[in-house]
Amino acid sequence: MIGLACALALCACTASMLAPTVVDEGYAKQKWEDATMEQLNEGYHLYVNKCAGCHHLHNPKDYTEEKWRKEMPEMGKRAYLSLADQDKILRYILTKKESLTQK
Helix, strand or coil, X not given: CHHHHHHHHXXXXXXXXXXXXXXHHXXXXXXXXXXXXXXXXXXXXXXXXXXXXXXXXXXHHHCCHHHHHHHHHHHHHHCCCCHHHHXXXXXXXHHHHHHHHHC
């Protein structure tokens, strides 16, 4: 029981560490002029709530942009995500990847 509690705490901690920040919004606006903090938050929540339903959350910097772009349509289809929701997740992931890489 303690092991489960620790595992859940670790997952929650990891997910919360990946929440978008104001700095992330700046990175997003460099890539997409129409990017907003609201979109990044929506992408983050979709990533945490939809993607983690099937597998552990991957750190955005673990894969190249090309790999994220290649995987998103297949994973989005499996998760029954609209193209708009897939785009929100991808924007969030690529923004966070840039932010984490800069640190």
